[in-house]
Amino acid sequence: MSNPGLLLILGALGVPLLRGWARRALMVVLPVAALVVLWLLPEGSGATIEMLGLELNPLRVDALSRVFATGFLVAAVLTAVFAFHVRDSLQQAVILVYAGTAVGGSLAGDLLTLFVFWELAGLSSVFLIWARRTERSNRAGSRYLVAQVVSGVLMMGGIAVRVGAGEGLEFSYIGLDGPGGALILAAVGIKCAFPVLHAWLTDTYPEATIVGAVALSAFTTKFAVYTLARGFAGTEALVWVGAVMTCFPIFYAVIENDLRRVLAYSMVNQLGFMVVGVGIGGSLGINGAAAHAVADMVFKGLLFMSMGAVLLRTGTTKGSELGGLYKSMPQTTVLCMVGAASISAFPLFSGFATKSLILTAVAEEHRTVIWLMLLFASAGVFHHAGIKIPYFAFFAHDRGFRVAEPPVNMRVAMAMAAAVCVTIGVAPALLYDMLPYAMDYEVFTTAHVINQLQLLLFAALAFTLLVRTGLYPPEIRSVNLDFDAVYRRAVPSGWQALTRGTTVLGDRLAKPLRRRTERLWTVASGPLRPEGRVGAPWSTHQMVWWLALLLGLVLLLALL
Known part of the structure; x- marks a missing residue:
């Protein structure tokens, strides 16, 4: 086959x-x-x-x-x-x-x-x-x-x-x-x-x-x-690894200026939900991980498409240099917001239908701490991917960009991705029916919808208050180092320090070693010099005795 x-x-x-x-x-x-x-x-x-x-x-x-x-x-x-x-x-x-x-x-x-x-x-x-x-x-x-x-x-x-x-x-x-x-x-x-x-x-x-x-x-x-x-369904360690993955990228994404790098941190955040689902295991956990992976392929791709369109037309995705693009790129703006709503798990969008499977699997296992961590991460992803990216790219301060929409094929691809996001959100059974395990799960319950809307509302309120009061970290030109500081700075700095130390040590040891080596050579080579014992003329009878001694040794070795 x-x-x-x-x-x-x-x-x-x-x-x-x-x-x-x-x-x-x-x-x-x-x-x-x-x-x-x-x-x-x-x-x-x-x-x-x-x-x-x-x-x-x-x-x-x-x-x-x-x-x-x-x-x-x-x-x-x-x-x-x-x-x-x-x-x-x-x-x-x-x-x-x-x-x-x-x-x-x-x-x-x-x-x-x-x-x-x-x-x-x-x-x-x-x-x-x-x-x-x-x-x-x-x-x-x-x-x-x-x-x-x-x-x-x-x-x-x-x-x-x-x-x-x-x-x-x-x-x-x-x-x-x-x-x-x-x-x-x-x-x-x-x-x-x-x-x-x-x-x-x-x-x-x-x-x-x-x-x-x-x-x-x-x-x-x-x-x-x-x-x-x-290969690792139900592995307990993955539950905690995934929970950490959902939380720590939020803090980096908040201070990051490059909006494509914000999306990269958001990707780590979403991967954390999938890893938690795999760690929980069982039918609901694996179904949730698989469903959210498929949904993420589309809505994360849609967000990268929209930022790619911005990069194509403006030459940058730095939040400090963007703003006001909704006036000249309205179609891209709307499609980006569909992706933002999907990743934020708004009802009727794909993330709501898939992420809830993982949260429910965690709740059914009575993992309160993990559930609270995922709840915090859900609010955080809405904060940086659902609000920050559309706000600073298309709204915020008008930087005066007046550009054309991206090529038609890019808009068609974004529209197709947006349609998939909405379809999964409106009719999640289309995706649920493909999942590995059969399940009887109703996503549009009153409690679930209201709780999710409350979470998103308070996250939006927090963002608004931080921006209006000036407490939100400003979008400035900067480079934020993560663990890549190890190979960007720590390793090069360590190598330079080792090189300098080796050079200094060599300078300090070279002269004494050279002097001692010269003295040792003088003593060792003394007998070989013309005035030394080996270099001085030998008498005939001494040479005869040495030849006899060597011949005797050869004969002795031959007999042995």
């Missing part, structure tokens, strides 16, 4: 060979065809392959893999339409390859196949950062590639340890019972942006191209979430 991911990867080879509408048609036809193939595949495993005594299963279709693969393919269609205007065929081809790796990985039935797609995802996506062709993007792409390679090395090490322990290559529940599972979890933790391991995401995503940032927001991290859901 054919793998829909391979259809995208192989089909992408034809993108550079075509021009104009033929290329654009191919970019849309490939993911649509892959989506049709995906839903025509019957549930179960494809043909297995024997290799070196190990059993490989390159294709496994079940409800969990199908819903993630569907989300990836929908995101691929949206990104492809958004990229119609781009004349760089490399970016357009890479988008399809990148999407194909996520689809192929979500359908992998063994760890070796998963690893191949895992590595291809990292190696292909880095070109979406380098394609911006600036010094900052070149450096950011290199740092991104290091993070992806380290993740791949840890993944390969974990797989090798599991195979050595006789656990085989089957990609099912992995857990933390052995060192192999711990290594694989560390590999996933990098791509899923666990706390401390997250800095590569907020550092590199804002440096990608306009189209590249949209693609990056959909595939790598959600691929990692799928791997967690498949």
